[in-house]
Amino acid sequence: MPHVRPFRAVRYDPERAGPLEAVLAPPYDVIDPDLQDRLYRRSPQNIVRLVLGRTFPGDGPTNNQYTRAAALYRRWREAGILRLEAEPALYLYAQRYQVGDGERLTWGWVVAAQVEALGAGRFLPHEATLPGPKADRLALWSETRAIFSQVFGLYHAPDEAERALAFRLMAGEPLERSVDDDGVEHQVWVLPAGPDQARLIAALDPQTVVLADGHHRFETALALAQGPLGRLPGAGRVPMWLVNTALAPVTVLPTHRVLLAAEGLPSWDELLRLAQDAFQVERLPGSPEPQGGGAGEPADAQTVHLLGPDGTAWRLRPRAQASGDLAVVALHRELLDPILQRAGGSQAAGAERWLRFTHQAGEARRWLAEGRGVAAFLLPALEGEAVRQAAVTVGRLPQKSTYFYPKAPSGLLIYDLEESLG
Known part of the structure; x- marks a missing residue:
């Protein structure tokens, strides 16, 4: 058949x-x-x-x-x-x-x-x-x-x-x-x-x-x-x-993340230090304004833009240049999942409680400017072939990884x- x-x-x-x-x-x-x-x-x-x-x-x-x-x-x-x-x-x-x-x-x-x-x-x-x-x-x-x-x-x-x-x-x-x-x-x-x-x-x-x-x-x-x-x-x-x-x-639109501020979660200074331990980190020029402008979505499928509540913006890249991981996979494995696991008892429980998701970079910046989060992570748009290859090699991706x-x-x-x- x-x-x-x-x-x-x-x-x-x-x-x-x-x-x-x-x-x-x-x-x-x-x-x-x-x-x-x-x-x-x-x-x-x-x-x-x-x-x-x-x-x-x-x-x-x-x-x-x-x-x-x-x-x-x-x-x-x-x-x-x-x-x-x-x-x-x-x-x-x-x-x-x-x-x-x-x-x-x-x-x-x-x-x-x-x-x-x-x-x-x-x-x-x-x-x-x-x-x-x-x-x-x-x-x-x-x-x-x-x-x-x-x-x-x-x-x-x-x-x-x-x-x-x-x-x-x-x-x-x-x-x-x-x-x-x-x-x-x-x-x-x-x-x-x-x-x-x-x-x-x-x-x-x-x-x-x-x-x-x-x-x-x-x-x-x-x-x-x-x-x-x-x-x-x-x-x-x-x-x-x-x-x-x-x-x-x-076409796969990015789903950006905002990490909420809460007891048991790192402060902005602590989060930036953790990011610097896990990634190559480079400060971006300018300031991420809530209503547009400033750091937007990365163009590189392996890069994340990290926005802080102090108006700074940072580029995160994998330390291993040969790594083919999508940005969302590396971000969760190297930084977010250990934080969510410690705070929530499990990655899934921590993600449900302390992450907020949006397809709009401006909305993520606005939430941060309103004091609703300790940091925002802007992810790149993807091609469907990149998602297909990741599913074949990695398996199930983190929650809210894709929006077709x-x-x-x-x-x-x-x-x-x-x-x-x-």
Whole structure:
């Protein structure tokens, strides 16, 4: 049985649902309550009503967000708001977006991928998972019998035939096109059965895949396959967007850290001395102003910028010049993890209690200027290939190491556990 299979996606019918911009939503795990309310107001058919439905005080075992999602999914299927594609296919999904002053195009293949224990075979994790999100997704999928978004995986295989196939498809009219609130253009094309599809499956099947986004969903799909619903035709597989980092850029935004000031944690002077013991340290000119300017994100994937509450900024570099560790790995191993371990009893407990995370360097500087932390650590942006290589060589990275951008929306290509492979 091949690891990669085509499937029949369930898609919105724009004639009945309205434009895709009104009905798609970000992944459930990046939707806060304010965004949830906005998406509810945007359209009565917005996918948020399925992936992150509202809860009510009277909810119980037979009437809750999951049972309501299942009933609504069935109604939308019966009304033709969501419809099943006639033939199995692979799908080419592409994102066109701005990063800094330039435009990027990230593309890859959406497939039905066979699941297995992470790290035991062809799938490698790059971050740890938590039980709560997995229980939540399992409850939703068990009721709806559907998976509403793709797991995101990375592989590396220089293959000009694959690139040529993708760009030939992208020269044609897309099956779906939408532009989200951040100005990201999302497009989907179909690769039907035939020699091109067969060749691509043969090329994808042996690849080792590093999970980028969707660790919880992948592990939930494995749990579902091993449970009572493992008899469903689509169980044992998960919809996955596979991106070849040898052919397409993958953007990873930095996640900066602010170490809080608290009893048991080092003062700024102590922290700077510890940093000087662990790294090559060089003072940077200028002062990190809270609202921009000053020391920003490093350009080097192995460099960290350390900001102090006294307005100083410092460049931290590994002492071993041959080291290929990502900055976040070296920072935690050499400096942060020993501090968090001593203060919290464990690295995880210390990180949860005394680290704050942000994707905005200005926000980290502002927190520091407001006295909310003893130091800020600005990390570099990364390429997806660097993360893939680190996951292969290092394994699971520290918490909040990566933020892949843009996010693939929920509702674009739905995987029905009963019908997509049935």
